[in-house]
Amino acid sequence: KIENMEKNIENIGKNTEEIGKKVENIEKKIENMDKKMEATDGKVENLQQMIQQYDTRIKKIEEEDLQRDKKMDEMDTRLIEVERDKSGLGWEMDKSEFYLRFQNVQEEKGED
Numbered sequence: 001k002i003e004n005m006e007k008n009i010e011n012i013g014k015n016t017e018e019i020g021k022k023v024e025n026i027e028k029k030i031e032n033m034d035k036k037m038e039a040t041d042g043k044v045e046n047l048q049q050m051i052q053q054y055d056t057r058i059k060k061i062e063e064e065d066l067q068r069d070k071k072m073d074e075m076d077t078r079l080i081e082v083e084r085d086k087s088g089l090g091w092e093m094d095k096s097e098f099y100l101r102f103q104n105v106q107e108e109k110g111e112d
Helices: 001-112
Strands: none
Touching: none
């Protein structure tokens, strides 16, 4: 009986050692997981910063695009005004030419 008890105590000691080793392994694995999580957190933070930078760039490009569109609209408006002025100027020239011809005809009649 004492021998069995001694063997049981010895087995309990061995089991305790094995459990201790397994606990150490688990602790090491947890430590490695923590390190990997920290590295992943760092990468996620970098990605978030990159996304924020891209968002800023996109907003800047969109603003530039809006300004460009606004300038194009202004140029279109000016071009329409110039075209309108040109057609009005052409009409004025035609009118002046008509009056000059009419005046020349009257002067010629007056000379005869």
